[in-house]
Amino acid sequence: MQETEYDRDEAHEHAHEDLQECVEECVNCHAVCTMTMQHCLAVGGTHTEINLVGILLDCAEMCQTSANFMLRGSPYHVVTCAACAEVCRACAEACRSVEGDEQLDHCAEVCTACAESCDRMASMGSEE
Amino acid sequence: MQETEYDRDEAHEHAHEDLQECVEECVNCHAVCTMTMQHCLAVGGTHTEINLVGILLDCAEMCQTSANFMLRGSPYHVVTCAACAEVCRACAEACRSVEGDEQLDHCAEVCTACAESCDRMASMGSEE
Amino acid sequence: MQETEYDRDEAHEHAHEDLQECVEECVNCHAVCTMTMQHCLAVGGTHTEINLVGILLDCAEMCQTSANFMLRGSPYHVVTCAACAEVCRACAEACRSVEGDEQLDHCAEVCTACAESCDRMASMGSEE
Amino acid sequence: MQETEYDRDEAHEHAHEDLQECVEECVNCHAVCTMTMQHCLAVGGTHTEINLVGILLDCAEMCQTSANFMLRGSPYHVVTCAACAEVCRACAEACRSVEGDEQLDHCAEVCTACAESCDRMASMGSEE
Numbered sequence: 094m095q096e097t098e099y100d101r102d103e104a105h106e107h108a109h110e111d112l113q114e115c116v117e118e119c120v121n122c123h124a125v126c127t128m129t130m131q132h133c134l135a136v137g138g139t140h141t142e143i144n145l146v147g148i149l150l151d152c153a154e155m156c157q158t159s160a161n162f163m164l165r166g167s168p169y170h171v172v173t174c175a176a177c178a179e180v181c182r183a184c185a186e187a188c189r190s191v192e193g194d195e196q197l198d199h200c201a202e203v204c205t206a207c208a209e210s211c212d213r214m215a216s217m218g219s220e221e
Numbered sequence: 222m223q224e225t226e227y228d229r230d231e232a233h234e235h236a237h238e239d240l241q242e243c244v245e246e247c248v249n250c251h252a253v254c255t256m257t258m259q260h261c262l263a264v265g266g267t268h269t270e271i272n273l274v275g276i277l278l279d280c281a282e283m284c285q286t287s288a289n290f291m292l293r294g295s296p297y298h299v300v301t302c303a304a305c306a307e308v309c310r311a312c313a314e315a316c317r318s319v320e321g322d323e324q325l326d327h328c329a330e331v332c333t334a335c336a337e338s339c340d341r342m343a344s345m346g347s348e349e
Numbered sequence: 350m351q352e353t354e355y356d357r358d359e360a361h362e363h364a365h366e367d368l369q370e371c372v373e374e375c376v377n378c379h380a381v382c383t384m385t386m387q388h389c390l391a392v393g394g395t396h397t398e399i400n401l402v403g404i405l406l407d408c409a410e411m412c413q414t415s416a417n418f419m420l421r422g423s424p425y426h427v428v429t430c431a432a433c434a435e436v437c438r439a440c441a442e443a444c445r446s447v448e449g450d451e452q453l454d455h456c457a458e459v460c461t462a463c464a465e466s467c468d469r470m471a472s473m474g475s476e477e
Numbered sequence: 478m479q480e481t482e483y484d485r486d487e488a489h490e491h492a493h494e495d496l497q498e499c500v501e502e503c504v505n506c507h508a509v510c511t512m513t514m515q516h517c518l519a520v521g522g523t524h525t526e527i528n529l530v531g532i533l534l535d536c537a538e539m540c541q542t543s544a545n546f547m548l549r550g551s552p553y554h555v556v557t558c559a560a561c562a563e564v565c566r567a568c569a570e571a572c573r574s575v576e577g578d579e580q581l582d583h584c585a586e587v588c589t590a591c592a593e594s595c596d597r598m599a600s601m602g603s604e605e
Contacts, residue, residue: 116508120504120508124500124504124548127545127548127549128548128549128550130549131271131275131548131549131550134269134270134271134274134275135271137269137271141262141265141269141274142262143259143262143263143265146262146269146274147259147262147421147422147423148423148425150278150421150423151418151421151423151425154414154417154418155414155425155429157541158410158411158414160508161410161511162407162410164508164511164512164515165403165406165407165511165512165514165515166403166512166515167403167404167406167407169404169407169435169436169439172432172435172436173411173432173436175432176428176429176431176432179425179428180425180428180429183425244380248376248380252372252376252420255417255420255421256420256421256422258421259420259421259422275549275550275551276551276553278549278551279546279549279551279553282542282545282546283542283557285413286538286539286542288380289383289538290535290538292380292383292384292387293383293384293386293387293531293534293535294384294387294531295531295532295534295535297532297535297563297564297567300560300563300564301539301560301564303560304556304557304559304560307553307556308553308556308557311553387527387531390525390526390527390530390531391527393525393527397518397521397525397530398518399515399518399519399521402518402525402530403515403518406534
């Protein structure tokens with residue numbers, strides 16, 4: 094992604110790098126949750142339990158929205174990142190509650206990483 | 222929704238009414254497909270079959286996108302309405318393939334009505 | 350929208366009505382913000398100021414996400430409704446900051462009503 | 478992204494690689510269009526012209542929807558990819574119509590590449 098034109102001091106540069114990283118975490122988490130949801134439907138049985146599929150859909154959508162706020166440079170990304178961190182943590186927990194499924198284990202890790210990144214953005218406050 | 226400011230001749234007025242109606246059909250179809258997907262997960266068993274849940278998610282998302290193009294007054298709503306009509310018809314068929322479920326029967330009707338409305342918009346061509 | 354099958358006691362019924370109302374407020378606020386954004390681009394000048402168009406896009410997207418969480422019956426709608434209320438209030442303020450524009454006045458009212466409805470849902474906590 | 482479990486013959490493998498590539502093109506095009514839209518609002522003047530901002534929003538949304546259909550493994554991605562290709566081409570043209578802006582030049586290139594990738598997916602037909 095192309096850099097914007099104005100100069101940045103070092104502090105701003107750090108904030109910008111964190112923002113870029115958080116966009117990538119959210120975009121990746123959205124993709125992994127969507128594919129994991131699809132995987133659960135394909136496996137069937139307890140994998141199609143409403144709570145698991147539901148939270149995967151929730152997490153995918155909230156990550157998408159959170160990424161879009163950051164891509165637009167919205168100062169309200171702190172609000173969406175805080176909400177996203179909460180949903181990601183719930184999704185990681187739901188994924189870990191099913192044992193012996195590599196895709197779900199992978200999804201839990203991705204959600205946990207995304208939650209941590211979103212927490213950092215939320216705690217920084219508005220910085221655009 | 223508030224009227225925009227410029228005068229309209231009768232033909233344009235008709236087109237505008239059709240557009241409003243199609244937005245409402247798409248918004249409604251999005252909501253019904255989303256709730257029906259949720260209903261299928263709650264019922265479980267054959268209702269969580271990947272093709273049924275998958276097409277309900279597809280239809281909900283395409284209706285949302287199509288409604289958004291029309292709300293923005295985009296001339297490319299003809300493209301999204303054509304795609305939306307196709308996805309709605311597939312969803313109606315999937316809903317009808319399961320017998321004895323009122324929610325799915327209702328969803329099939331809503332999808333069919335939305336497909337017809339989208340077809341009309343798509344055949345009108347660009348009219349913004 | 351068709352009722353789901355199980356019986357509800359009165360308290361649950363009230364919660365359900367509030368949920369339905371909040372879905373409608375969010376769906377309506379999404380539509381009005383999207384059309385108002387389009388209106389601002391059409392008017393041009395100070396109406397295309399980045400903060401105004403940006404918050405209208407933010408509010409439209411967060412309302413859409415919040416409505417979708419409720420349509421899916423997600424217990425995490427309390428998280429998205431809280432975030433949505435905050436974004437709606439910011440959007441109402443931005444709309445009111447421009448004087449003499451009926452569409453923006455209308456949008457401010459819709460955003461304020463949606464914020465209040467979302468606040469009620471958020472304060473109820475999880476009730477699915 | 479983790480591989481799914483079943484074996485694939487070579488033809489299927491090729492189709493799968495094309496699908497992965499198209500998801501990446503759509504996700505990237507969504508991000509670039511969103512940031513370019515933001516850039517146009519920041520620059521102001523002719524950059525906030527309704528047609529340019531509008532098509533950037535259209536392209537961003539259609540790319541997002543198209544990517545989501547592919548991530549879900551939906552057979553209807555051929556429908557959304559065909560629609561996406563058309564919207565991407567229109568966006569590339571709109572970006573190229575403004576001279577002397579590197580961000581818009583970059584966006585035009587990304588949209589063109591995404592249109593070509595979507596065209597390939599659409600012409601392959603359903604391959605679920």
